[in-house]
Amino acid sequence: MRFSTIGLAALPLIVAATQQESPIDQFKNQAQYYANKFQSYIPNPSKSFTVDSAHAAAAKAGGKTLSILRLGDWRDIITSSVKPTRTTPEEWWVLVSGGNKTCFGHCGNVETAFNETAALFAANPTAPHLAYLNCENEPVLCNSWGVGPPTLWIMHVAAPPAPVDIHGVYLNATTTTVKTFTDLHxxxxxxxxxxxxxxxxxxxxxxxxxxxNVPLGYVLWVFAVVPSWLFMIGISFISRNIM
Known part of the structure; x- marks a missing residue:
């Protein structure tokens, strides 16, 4: 009975010893823990940013349709205007704008002037296609283009494989008016x-x-939104386990 009592008392210790994790398993579990922790601090652009349809609605109501460019469909929107049989390129004006974080809240004047210009261009058959890219809503796309607000990108898009010519015009957030755009045209x-x-x-x-370009856009965006101390934790964890 004495032997049986001792055996029963030691059973939990024996079970715990047999179930003890190996160093490799411990490393995997720690790595997964820190990876989950790191991922929880990285916002998802598709969730953190919503599509701004107000500008599209305003432009359509005014006249010339203003396309909203997003990461998933911007190329299709622009290239779909080019017919294979067309010998001259299509002209696109893309307004790169933003909000409080990307334009410090100073792009409203430029956006208003651009929308009003759309109304004037409605009756002009030579007017370009108009598009709007909000870096607040589409940070990865802006990073992948290497562009920031307030900027007007003028593209001449021809049928592939012809190259696309782009001219960038910086816009003054304070002085830009409808006349700025009409004079450019x-x-x-x-x-x-x-x-x-x-x-x-x-x-x-x-x-x-x-x-x-898109993978790099994500990398640049992550570095912009993830706190520096979180990177230091990750570097410290990796270096400690390597050594």
């Missing part, structure tokens, strides 16, 4: 700005050609 003074030929070019750039 009538005088074509935007042609005096150099062609955009950077690596972030969404059509011709090497990042786009190798499919790296």
């Amino acid at each position: 009538s005088t074509e003074s935007w042609k005096e700005t150099p062609l955009y030929e950077g690596i972030f070019h969404p059509f011709n750039g090497p990042l786009a050609q190798y499919g790296l």
